[in-house]
Amino acid sequence: MAKLTKKQKDTRAKVDASKAYTVAEAASLVKEVSTVNFDASVDIAVRLNVDPRKANQMVRGVVTLPHGTGKDVKVLALVTPDKEEEAKAAGADFVGLDEYLAKIKGGWTDVDVIVTMPSVMGKLGPLGRVLGPRGLMPNPKTGTVTMEVAKAVSDVKAGKIDFKVDKTGIVHAAVGKASFDADKLEGNIKELVSTLVKLKPQAAKGVYIKSAYISSTMSPGIQLDTKAFAG
Numbered sequence: 001m002a003k004l005t006k007k008q009k010d011t012r013a014k015v016d017a018s019k020a021y022t023v024a025e026a027a028s029l030v031k032e033v034s035t036v037n038f039d040a041s042v043d044i045a046v047r048l049n050v051d052p053r054k055a056n057q058m059v060r061g062v063v064t065l066p067h068g069t070g071k072d073v074k075v076l077a078l079v080t081p082d083k084e085e086e087a088k089a090a091g092a093d094f095v096g097l098d099e100y101l102a103k104i105k106g107g108w109t110d111v112d113v114i115v116t117m118p119s120v121m122g123k124l125g126p127l128g129r130v131l132g133p134r135g136l137m138p139n140p141k142t143g144t145v146t147m148e149v150a151k152a153v154s155d156v157k158a159g160k161i162d163f164k165v166d167k168t169g170i171v172h173a174a175v176g177k178a179s180f181d182a183d184k185l186e187g188n189i190k191e192l193v194s195t196l197v198k199l200k201p202q203a204a205k206g207v208y209i210k211s212a213y214i215s216s217t218m219s220p221g222i223q224l225d226t227k228a229f230a231g
Contacts, residue, residue, distance in 0.1 A: 020225035026214050027185040033219045034178035039070070040217035042178060042185060046171045046196060047210040056203040059165040062142050063195040067184040068159030070177035071112075075156055076100060078116040078124070078138075083149050087115070090153035101127070109134050115144050115152045163192075169210075171196060178216045189214065193229055 014033050021029060034040045050057040076094040077087035078101070087095045094100060094111065097120065104127050114131070116124065116138045124131070124138065131137040138144040142162040146152050163173045175188040193212065200208050209229050213221040 015220045015222055017220075017223070020223045020227075022225055022228065023186050023189050024182070026222045026224055027182040027189065029222055030185065030214050030216050030219065031178055031180075031182060033222075034216040035219070036217055038217075040178040040219070041071070041174050042176045042180070042214060042216045044171075044173055044175050044189060044192065044212060044214045045221075046193065046212045048165055048169050048171065048196070048204070049206055049208055049210050050165060050169055050201060050204050052165050052167055052169060054203065057201045059171065059196065059199050059201065060141065060163070061195060061199050062160060062162045063192050064155060065159040065161065065175065065188040066191055067176065067180065067188050069161060069174050070180060071174065073112045073156055074110070075153055076111040076114045077149060077153060078114060078120050079149055080117065080119070083117065086150045087153055090150035091157045092153045097123075104130055109136060111136065113144065113156045114138050115146070115149060115156065117147060117149065118145055121145060175214070189224075197229060 015029065030042055034042075048059060050059055052058055074093045075091070077083070077092040078097055079087050079095065080097065084095050092115070101123055107130065109130065114136050118140075121138070128137060139162075140146070143152055143155065143160070161173060163171050165171050173192055175192060176185045180188075193209070197208070209226045212224040212226055212229075214224065215221045
């Protein structure tokens with residue numbers, strides 16, 4: 001195991017591994033223990049008491065973080081010519097159809113989110129092996145397959161993210177940057193967790209949120225007090 005530097009030891013000493021912090025405390029602390037020389041991403045990992053292998057316990061959804069993610073999200077709008085201006089005006093970084101389908105087929109995936117229309121989904125099917133593993137396949141459930149292209153693009157740019165519980169029962173999501181004010185991080189975390197609570201499957205029994213941790217890039221995890229969360 002790599003030896004910890006003095007800075008890493010000092011940072012870890014600030015986090016009490018046996019303590020569950022309030023969201024407000026954790027939001028302030030994660031800023032304090034972020035010591036990398038770039039604007040680190042702040043992430044949350046929430047362990048749910050669900051069995052994702054069962055369809056009636058799958059947790060998946062979308063949330064618009066009130067203060068955004070702090071990330072410049074690159075959006076590709078795969079639309080017919082009549083929707084191109086609408087997508088561009090809403091802030092899409094790349095707009096078109098056949099030329100981008102050809103680029104994706106060739107392996108190009110330099111985007112964060114793809115927004116498209118129901119009529120175009122048939123053309124995306126053959127590209128599932130490229131888009132699927134990268135989490136780029138548009139989905140009506142996440143609002144990325146819609147006739148309201150401008151709204152979909154604007155929502156993504158404003159901080160709308162989608163999440164899905166992984167096979168171990170954990171939801172991972174970015175909730176901001178270390179440069180955010182603590183109250184903005186707190187607001188984003190609470191919005192995400194409250195959305196997870198609303199999505200609690202009826203089949204999930206017992207304590208729904210088993211644990212939750214936030215961390216920034218290369219920082220120790222900070223445990224959240226889950227008693228404050230309903231469910």
